């Protein structure tokens with residue numbers, strides 16, 4: 001693709017639409033990756049012009065993912081992960097963090113962006129003692145996800161369902177029912193002792209809310225910010241782990257000499273399905 005030397009093979013990939021920004025590619029741009037097109041960089045820069053903190057938000061969100069996986073694999077002993085809305089491969093993907101704790105960990109990734117299928121090899125370099133798989137599927141179709149994930153994961157053993165920065169794409173904030181129904185369907189398929197971990201951007205970050213509203217007019221899949229109470233509500237019926245559903249920088253932070261990272265208005269946490 002002329003002028004797109006970073007991902008030249010993309011011209012050969014069917015179903016890649018470079019006329020509108022795509023969430024996974026814009027996210028990859030903010031994370032400092034190389035898998036994005038001009039339309040994504042333009043949308044990403046327009047967003048950053050209104051909310052410059054978006055680069056920190058993306059990185060802090062990935063950092064939260066890493067801490068969650070490390071905690072679930074290391075402290076809780078979870079060995080199976082279902083990561084939906086995976087995004088493009090980047091540093092410390094879920095299987096890399098989990099398999100550092102236990103090489104036998106099994107991970108299923110799910111996303112609906114065709115570019116991720118094209119780059120999925122990076123997600124599939126599993127430790128041979130464990131397993132990774134990639135499913136191209138839509139979060140709106142949880143039954144298909146469950147059916148296909150069973151080929152890699154044992155649904156008689158606990159699974160951690162990972163939904164990082166994806167439920168905002170599912171339905172607008174006035175309609176929590178759809179997002180809750182999807183979470184419920186997925187959690188019902190998992191045995192007691194399974195976990196839900198997610199993070200979502202909240203309306204509390206005014207600059208992010210303003211930039212997101214503009215982004216949602218760009219033609220890409222919109223993302224809807226929720227009230228913190230709505231994010232907390234996605235964990236209804238589950239036993240929430242300490243320190244609760246909180247701004248992500250407060251969730252089991254690593255000791256460091258630089259103090260607490262900035263509050264980017266992203267809320268998240270982890271909870272256990274009851275016995």
Ligand SMILES: C[S@@+](CC[C@H](N)C(=O)[O-])C[C@H]1O[C@@H](n2cnc3c(N)ncnc32)[C@H](O)[C@@H]1O
Pocket residue numbers: 023024027061062065084085086087088110111112113137138139140163164165166169170221
């Ligand atoms: C903001 S990115 C977050 C990526 C990753 N979870 C992370 O936290 O770094 C949102 C991801 O969700 C995916 N996504 C959006 N809507 C989806 C849907 N309906 N089904 C599956 N994946 C979806 C996008 O393609 C993108 O990769």
